[in-house]
Amino acid sequence: MELHYSITPAHLQTWMAERLEQELLKQDQQQARAMATFARWQSRLVGPLMFTLCLIGAVLAIYLPERRFTPQKVIALGLFVLLFIPLWWRFAGRWIKYLQARIAANHAKPRAPLRGLNQRLIEARLRAPLKSLEGSYCLRFDEQGFSLDKAGAGTSALAWEQIVQVLETPYCYLVASAPMVSQGQSLVIVKDSELMPPEQYQQGLRAFLGHCPVAPSTIVEATGHTDQGTAITDSEPASRNIGTNDSTVDTATTNAINR
Numbered sequence: 001m002e003l004h005y006s007i008t009p010a011h012l013q014t015w016m017a018e019r020l021e022q023e024l025l026k027q028d029q030q031q032a033r034a035m036a037t038f039a040r041w042q043s044r045l046v047g048p049l050m051f052t053l054c055l056i057g058a059v060l061a062i063y064l065p066e067r068r069f070t071p072q073k074v075i076a077l078g079l080f081v082l083l084f085i086p087l088w089w090r091f092a093g094r095w096i097k098y099l100q101a102r103i104a105a106n107h108a109k110p111r112a113p114l115r116g117l118n119q120r121l122i123e124a125r126l127r128a129p130l131k132s133l134e135g136s137y138c139l140r141f142d143e144q145g146f147s148l149d150k151a152g153a154g155t156s157a158l159a160w161e162q163i164v165q166v167l168e169t170p171y172c173y174l175v176a177s178a179p180m181v182s183q184g185q186s187l188v189i190v191k192d193s194e195l196m197p198p199e200q201y202q203q204g205l206r207a208f209l210g211h212c213p214v215a216p217s218t219i220v221e222a223t224g225h226t227d228q229g230t231a232i233t234d235s236e237p238a239s240r241n242i243g244t245n246d247s248t249v250d251t252a253t254t255n256a257i258n259r
Helices: 009-063 071-108 112-131 178-182 198-211 219-223 251-257
Strands: 002-007 135-141 145-150 154-159 163-168 172-177 185-190 248-250
Touching: 002 185, 002 198, 009 071, 009 112, 135 198, 163 178, 172 178, 178 185
Parallel strands: none
Antiparallel strands: 002 135, 135 145, 145 154, 163 172, 172 185, 185 248
């Protein structure tokens, strides 16, 4: 039986858009935590910092004109410190609170340029592995196994008994043998096709999944977290050719497809 489907730029954009929102939300949360920690320490240290700067300013004002300390200058500095400390504790409170409020207001302002840069970097990171998936595919299967042909990229083939993992995402199934899982690779089979009548494609897809020796599972169920991080190994050589061409998808692409 044959199933025909394609992965178009529109598919890739949809997959990337949802993942992009998640990555941006994660970046925003990390940035918010970092900024909150920085603001908290900045708020705590602004008082001691300003106090220290005032004392340093007084020392420099006395020292710099002649670039030396005399007994008179030391006495004058001591008197300044004795007068400055009580005046500081009496009147500096409002000033420090004003500075802390300005700092908090500055941290609360949106950082649009920084978010835009993060978005462009994340888009580039997600687009690179997804781009290799674009193309037309032909899935052929019989009682022995299946082969997946990508136009202009070659063929990947597996026997049914070699399949150890079938991961389900909102848009596709990721099929892999034990060696492929250990290498972080999968074969992508989409859930919907524009190249065949929908009912015919769904019927064929159900027949394909019925031949698989393992039931489809989500990435969370299969690995315990949202990344494809399983490390199943198998020293037995594959009985049929396992292609490592563009019809396979690596771990980075799996993460980009998965919501």
